[in-house]
Amino acid sequence: MKVAVTFPIPEAAKVLLDEMFECRVWESDVPIPQDTLASWLAEVQGVLTTLTCPLGEEVLTGAQNLKVISTVSVGVDHIDIDFAKRQGIALGHTPGVLTDSTADLAVGLMLAVGRRMAEGDALVRAGAWSDGWKPNLLLGTDLSGSTVGLIGMGPIGQAVAKRLKGFGCHVLAWNRTPREVAGVEFTDLETLLSNADIVSLHTALTDDTRGMISRERLGLMKDQAMLINTARGGIVDEVALVEALATGRLRAGLDVYAEEPLPLDSVFRSLPGCVLLPHVGSATERTRRAMFELALANLVAGMQDEPLPAAL
Incomplete structure (x- = not known):
């Protein structure tokens, strides 16, 4: 199974994901272009993302195999939730930990x-x-x-x-x-x-x-x-x-x-x-680690057709 990651992640997380899935990671700090994102989503079953990456109807339309969207954030205003749910895509976020x-x-x-x-x-x-x-x-x-x-x-x-x-x-x-x-x-x-x-x-x-x-x-x-x-x-x-x-x-x-x-x-x-301030509400080492761990748990659960720990 294939996973797209729309932002740079630590090497240890990359190794962990590679053990379970075939991963494609966007390595630049510049947000992934929407046309690139759309082409990636057409080939994967899961996506790990953040609030800087809009996931609207346009890019999700071609994501016919997508099973789960896991975002490293509490807010989900960057995702077209209604469209994703109509497509049967499981949605996970990271409440509580921040x-x-x-x-x-x-x-x-x-x-x-x-x-x-x-x-x-x-x-x-x-x-x-x-x-x-x-x-x-x-x-x-x-x-x-x-x-x-x-x-x-x-x-x-x-x-x-x-x-x-x-x-x-x-x-x-x-x-x-x-x-x-x-x-x-x-x-x-x-x-x-x-x-x-x-x-x-x-x-x-x-x-x-x-x-x-x-x-x-x-x-x-x-x-x-x-x-x-x-x-x-x-x-x-x-x-x-x-x-x-x-x-x-x-x-x-x-x-x-x-x-x-x-x-x-x-x-x-x-x-x-x-x-x-530059959007640093959750920017502590402990919180960001907890957010990432919960987002990974959501992703893995969705890929395995199991209930997400923090589903929308």
């Missing part, structure tokens, strides 16, 4: 933006900190005791809420389906946006959530409120967010963007009041 690392990063961004850590680092590195301690130098805002609104209360949202308890935060939450979480006050989206000092996004990107943080909803947020996004860039109207950041009305901590990697001419790069 919950803690992503929750840690979300809280880290709250602290970094509020306490202006990136600005302080730049000041010291530039040699511009020359007068010692000053009472008004880089005054920021506290996470402790603040009101934090969490949009999406799946495992990651709940893990963030758990961490915020230690900071004495008042946690508001909104979820697409009813849910109860101890110590969390659930409310409607507009009330959350209007009352939170910090709004943190933890919902999946779907047709329903695309652009849900619109210009109008950003307008509901308090002056100097903070938007944290470790979910997906497409959830936010980035044009409206740029305008709010440029005027200094809002602040932001962003790990994800509508277009990734962030273009070199992106206005975000020059805006005040924001911390920008």
